[in-house]
Amino acid sequence: MVESLLLRWVLTAVFTAAALWGLHRLIRAEPIATVSGRLVHAGQDQAVPASPVVRISAAWHVVMSAAMIAMCWPWGMAIPVNPQLVVFGVMAGWFLVLAADVRWCAAHRRWQQLHHAAMAAGMFWMLAAMPALMPDAPVESGHTHHHSMGAGALAAAEIPAPANAVVVVSLVLGGYFVLSALPWLSAAVDIGRVARTRPQRAAAYEATCNAAMTTGMGAMFLAVL
Template identity: 35%
Template sequence: MVADPALQWTFTVVFAALAVHSAYRIVVDRSRPAQALGHGLHVLMAADMAAMPWPWWAMIPGSWQIVLFSIATAWFLVLLVLQVRRTIPRRVLGGHGPWHQAGHAVMMLAMVWMVAAMNPVGEAAPVSGHDLGLSAAHAHAAVSGWDAATGIAVTAALLVAGVVLLVEFVDCVRGPARTWRGHTGDVASGAVMSFGMAAMSWLMLAA
């Protein structure tokens, strides 16, 4: 998906670090099942994004990823609705509000688009060596028409989500002392994830 080795490693290092952070947060928030599950979904998403710049990512079955991230999207949308209806208090979800859940839903939905756009048949054919690079290049070329139109919307949504999370991060930093470190870290990692995914989506569209 990404031809420049420097960009490949940059994306991989950033998303791998985000995966490690989310894994750590699972342990910290183990007493909050809903929050811990969200962290687990982010581990999978960040790990997938860390692998996505490389040709061998095409070997991962696309249909599995689409199902996983579709379920993840639905999960965060359910949390969003429950928070809007005030069925779930903020403390159950680490102090995060509805906009935070909306941002996560956007990221998970963006994963569905990325996988579907790069692997339109839903499954990766067994390839190796030079053919693997050709397969990734073919997936790039497939991003056109409807994929491009929806991709622009997805990229814009990721940027908006990133800005929302960035504003929330600034509020946390400037807020009262009762704002706990984990909350601030979650917001910061979410903003980095959103902007990083937007950058990768843009590269897909520009290729």
Template identity: 30%
Template sequence: MSAPDVVYSMLSVLFVAAAVHALTQALRRNEPDWRGRVGHLLHAAMALAMAAMPWSWGRALPVVPQTVFFAGAALWFCSAALHGHASSWTAAARSLPAAAGMTAMAWMTHSMADSAHGGDTPGHHAGHLGSPTGGPETADMITAVLALYLLICSLWSLTRCMPTLGKAPDTAGRPVAARVYGHFWDGSMAMGTAVMLLMPH
């Protein structure tokens, strides 16, 4: 097994676990907000798609419908945030990591579709798989910006609760451990997506 295959195997395990977590969150009875349920279901779909993406059977899946689906999901996260109960600026800021993840997924699947029609070699990065926006340099820039932003989001999610691990439940009544658990999965998904963007496909 090659080194990329080892990394892909680890990522696939991570994404399958993240999909199970998202489905569990979507189906739990104490989730009062239907937008939250939809968000969890979209994250589960994204995680399953990314778990399959590196493998030959995953690349055989139709990529154009996936591109449309995840582009729509990115727009949904942005629009849902603007109609939430919190401050629109706060809600929009909270939606950006999810929207960026869906955008990255749409970008990867779009690049794969462009590659399938353009005949690029499979060893290129996601940004190299095609030239849908004007050339390899532009594609590289989009890939790098998405990967950097997701990496920042990942580090922020994985470290934001560290100073409060031993404190009492928050004002919403959730134990701190539950919040840390949620941040862990958010950060892990962002990290895995950033790695997927930079890996050869």
């Protein structure tokens, strides 16, 4: 969980907003323009119609947002980890498949699908590697729980080498996700400036939510340091 109560609420608000947009896409699945500011400016964007692939991807984003919210709070520590590892492993594979053939979800470009896969892989890492920082955390029913993420996580007198490796990887991932939010934010601003149609506005909302989710994940990784 996140130690700072203020940060908990901020991240909860961010991930809740992303989850609500994901639910909207899941339920309505309205046509959406290509999530690329350059294509919109060049007039080369296209309204991509709804499809089962779009709904499945939206559902994955809802699941990820819910998992991130759970990680922020103490009650999230009671959720078994192993099923979540399976879920995020499958999720990463799903987006890798979409990245391999972007025709399945034409609204998102290849790098965006790869980014979604990286987000799922980041969740997998966070769940699997955090116990190395707090080896004395309780274990129940054969599975490991989430661990507190905050300034006190590294306050132990001596940190073993595996934990040091986890810190380095978490720092790299945190920095990556914070920086990788910038292209999403740029796309949101570029599309929002010229959005005239409903699909274009949907693309701007999509980019904004992805920028917020990515920033939030980066903040969660850095909170463990």
